[in-house]
Amino acid sequence: MSEIQHLSRQLRDAAAETPDTVALREKRYGLWRDITWADYLSNTEAIAYGLAALGVGVGDRVAIQSENRPEWLYADLASVMLRAVSVGFYPTNPVAEVRYLLTDSGARVLFSEDQEQVDKALAVIDEMESLEWVVSLDSRGLADYSHDRLLTIDDLITRGRELREQDPEVLVRADEGRTPEDLVTVIYTSGTTGPPKGAMLNARNVDFGAATFARAPGMFGDQGLRQSDVLVSYLPLSHVVERAISTWGGVRNRSLVHFAESIDTVVSDLAEVQPTVLFAVPRIWEKIQATVSIKMANASWAKRQLFAVGNALGTRAARQHLADGRPNVFSRILFFLSWLLVHRKVRRHLGLAKVRHALSGAAPIAPEVLEFFLSMGVLIHEAYGMTENTAVATCSYPGRVRFGTVGQVQPDIELVLDEDTQEVLTRHPGTFVGYWGKPEATADVIDSDGWLHTGDVGEWVDGDYLKIVDRIKDIIITAGGKNISPSELENAMKASPYIREAVVIGDQRPYLTALVGIEYDTVADWASRERIEYTTYKDLATKPETIALISGVIHEVNGKVARVESVRKFRMLHKELDHEDGELTATQKLKRTAFAATVPHLVDDMYANTSEHAGGDLGRSG
Secondary structure, eight states, rough: OOSSSOOOHHHHHHHHTTTTTTEEEEEEEEEEEEEEEHHHHHHHHHHHHHHHTTTTTTTEEEEEEEEHHHHHHHHHHHHTTTEEEEEOOOOTTHHHHHHHHHHHHHSSSEOOHHHHHHHHHHHGGOOOSOOOOOEESSSSOOOOOOOOOOOOOHHHHHHHHHHOOOOOOOHHHHTTTTTTTTTEEEEEESSSSSSEEEEEEEEEHHHHHHHHHHSTTTTTTTTTTTOOOOOOOOTTTTSSSIIIIIIIHHHHHEEEEEEOOOOOHHHHHHHHHOOOOEEEEEEHHHHHHHHHHHHHHHHHHHHHHHHHHHHHHHHHHHHHHHHHOOOHHHHHHHHHIIIIIIHHHHHHHTTTTTTSSEEEEESSOOOOHHHHHTTTTTOOEEEEEOOGGTTTTEOBBBBBTTTTSOEEOOOTTEEHHHHHTTTEEETTTTOOHHHHOHHHHHHHHTTTTTOEEEEEEEEEEETEEEEEEEEEEGOEEEETHHHHHHHHHHHHHEEEEEEEEEEEOTTTSSSSEEEEOOOHHHHHHHHHTTTTTOOOOOOHHOOOOOEEEHHHHHHHHTTTGGGSSEEEEEEESSSSTTTTSSBBOOOOOOHHHHHTOOOOOHHHHTTTTTTOOEEEOOOOOO
């Protein structure tokens, strides 16, 4: 055994030291159900024995396709107990992607959450030589299903119980050979430029990442995650950050993790739980901001005026906070007044009343969104990392926040910018083992000196604050030779509650253009108040009034950038982008190449100087 803290040992220690303390809470049929640390261990071991009864052993892959629920964690940590390797699939992965992921990973067992996921598995199982078993977590709707490789979770546990009676030392023997080099999980990348690649993380990577997430100053405040912290697990557990917080960090620091009844009930569940620590990707923060905008737009005149006053006080305090690095006496008074007038109720309604540390990562977020939340007293700390470095590299520290940057380098991490390309390079014990079955791809990102080439262009701000400019492959070089980061313009546009998607185009073109997708709920609410009739998403998006609304947003963004960086024309998307249509990854990142192939007529129209499609010509403003 090594000095690193293996997950299975941490779970056993928690169950031994605090057996009756609640570890997990799950909402079913409107009621919260408590799961103690003793229950957590018992359920995990039951599934571990069940997997062993199916023949799962060291190095075998166990796949999980499910929404967030306690069984996800049990299956994950049960695999760890057997020194097997867990592989997370996104619930939104369509059949074609499930086929690819099963084939690529060679998983022997697949945990499928419900009838929908079982149907996907059974559609491909006869093509899979490696896939031996599909285990359903929820058997509702499966009574008439008959397949010799389909089991229910109860069937699995029964088999495990029988094995445990015959051979109770199975898990003990697995522990005896445990090493820091054991593979713990394969996490598939989002696949923005091609098929997803499986990033292999071993026990050493996971231990370093979890320790950094949970204990490093700044990641979760001065003291890191605490045993008293309350979390809500709702972002996909297939993603490295959610796994690091809900599973690895939860077990290490014994925080209380809640599972929402469904992804649709997250907003109401947040309000019920009132978490103390909240991590969200920018899309979630933008959605929360849009929700507030809709509520205020439909409020009475008096409430709108009260909110405007409270928000103005909070915004002024927020700007002082940013300028000085921390609030002063005057700004504290302004914050208190804004809290008393409006933000006390708003934060409680949004589930932010008790948040002591808010975190954003996985993609850039607009400073305007950060300022909006800071105006209500919620300082969102940005962090930077990727699957290949176990999601740890930089973070914003309390009292040292610079909007527009991803903070400073965390302890025990080396980070430099390439002298020629300014690519961000990292090196630390969390650097992944490599891509599953792809040694050439691994060699492309980890050099002979152990530096991980992230593919991100960075720059230093105020000495040691890192700003991520963009992905190297996404940098636009105009026909005039100007280098432009599309993500900065896109994020500035998406800061508007009316815009959900913005894709800036202009590589080797004479000027910049954009494709814009509306935030349907917000624009629909606006149209209702303006008495604008519409029938479908396309009809609403292409209304002249909507185009004028979006044009105003883009004009405002253009006013903040140089002329060469301004968007000259835009066209409206006629549908919402979708993972199943291949336009977005499971984490809602744009697949630029795949997306561009679906709308060449809109792009050509913007550079052909025609006006047959709904959109706007913004001239040379900005």
